[in-house]
Amino acid sequence: MTDLVSIARSLFASGKGILAADESVHTATARLASYGVEAGEEMRRQYRDLFFGAEGVEQYLSGIILFSETLAQKGDDKKRFPESLSERGIAPGVKVDLGTEPLPTSPEELITQGLLDLSERLQEYKKQGAVFTKWRAVVRIDGDQLPSAAALHENAKRLAAYAKEVQSAGLVPILEPEVLYAGKHSRMRARAVLSETLGTLFSLLEETAVDLGSVILKTSMVLSGSESGKSDTPEEVAADTLTVLLEQVPAEVAGIVFLSGGQTPDQATENLRAIAALAKKENAPWPLTFSYARALQEEALALWKGEPENVPAARAAFLKRLEKVSAALG
Ligand code: 13P
Numbered sequence: 001m002t003d004l005v006s007i008a009r010s011l012f013a014s015g016k017g018i019l020a021a022d023e024s025v026h027t028a029t030a031r032l033a034s035y036g037v038e039a040g041e042e043m044r045r046q047y048r049d050l051f052f053g054a055e056g057v058e059q060y061l062s063g064i065i066l067f068s069e070t071l072a073q074k075g076d077d078k079k080r081f082p083e084s085l086s087e088r089g090i091a092p093g094v095k096v097d098l099g100t101e102p103l104p105t106s107p108e109e110l111i112t113q114g115l116l117d118l119s120e121r122l123q124e125y126k127k128q129g130a131v132f133t134k135w136r137a138v139v140r141i142d143g144d145q146l147p148s149a150a151a152l153h154e155n156a157k158r159l160a161a162y163a164k165e166v167q168s169a170g171l172v173p174i175l176e177p178e179v180l181y182a183g184k185h186s187r188m189r190a191r192a193v194l195s196e197t198l199g200t201l202f203s204l205l206e207e208t209a210v211d212l213g214s215v216i217l218k219t220s221m222v223l224s225g226s227e228s229g230k231s232d233t234p235e236e237v238a239a240d241t242l243t244v245l246l247e248q249v250p251a252e253v254a255g256i257v258f259l260s261g262g263q264t265p266d267q268a269t270e271n272l273r274a275i276a277a278l279a280k281k282e283n284a285p286w287p288l289t290f291s292y293a294r295a296l297q298e299e300a301l302a303l304w305k306g307e308p309e310n311v312p313a314a315r316a317a318f319l320k321r322l323e324k325v326s327a328a329l330g
Pocket of ligand 1: 020176259260262291292293294295
């Protein structure tokens with residue numbers, strides 16, 4: 001087994017998953033502002049330390065996805081974050097895309113940028129201790145019009161180019177084509193769009209000769225749009241999500257992780273429980289786990305409010321949620 005395959009597989013250690021803590025400066029600022037916290041660089045460092053410094057997280061976390069700024073920052077223990085995470089057996093990863101830009105031929109749709117100087121940045125991230133990476137593309141559903149085939153194709157092409165480059169730099173790629181939960185669409189429409197998104201992605205990966213053995217897919221669950229007025233049972237979510245994954249994701253991929261996408265922490269936990277149980281029943285060929293940002297952070301952030309005296313209560317809430325999400329894996 002190559003190093004990359006073993007790193008990728010280690011992220012699926014039993015009962016463990018990945019914390020996405022890779023919010024860009026822009027997203028972290030908006031997220032913290034929504035909890036009344038004004039964020040500069042030091043406050044963002046404290047925000048990361050709130051989660052990474054919680055005692056015992058290594059029981060539930062195999063990896064944490066960092067933002068590039070965080071790779072160079074230190075925790076309250078005075079150690080650089082990647083170093084203290086590695087010492088506790090948590091693999092440090094890094095988000096390497098540089099956000100989105102409009103697709104020129106369909107400007108309502110977004111394509112992800114960041115390929116131009118990627119190879120130099122990867123060398124730097126590797127030196128700083130990262131062992132895996134993430135690239136996120138967004139897929140917006142609007143009626144039967146969006147997404148366009150052109151947007152799906154361009155995003156898939158860039159995801160494939162990213163994966164190829166990352167593997168040749170000796171890092172594991174996580175590919176995240178996020179089908180957005182926001183919208184009025186039905187669950188059936190979300191299912192069709194996820195299927196087309198993944199079909200396009202895996203055909204481009206094959207064309208680009210990406211080694212699937214060290215590829216991790218980060219996917220949305222199949223859900224009725226958040227403004228559809230419909231709520232899905234975990235069993236409905238699990239059945240539709242797994243049907244698409246079994247149809248579109250080759251058995252060789254190292255594993256599949258789920259994003260939470262704006263679901264409540266309980267919804268993301270219960271849907272994961274149903275998906276994991278059904279995957280076991282149907283003998284799905286790949287391991288599955290979580291890679292949540294909001295669903296893991298939300299309860300802790302509501303308690304923290306940027307105040308040092310709230311750190312113990314916020315960390316306790318984070319650990320409690322981690323315990324529930326980990327238990328949902330079965
Ligand atoms: P959410 O779990 O909040 O969707 O975030 C996951 C992620 O990594 C988004 O890029």
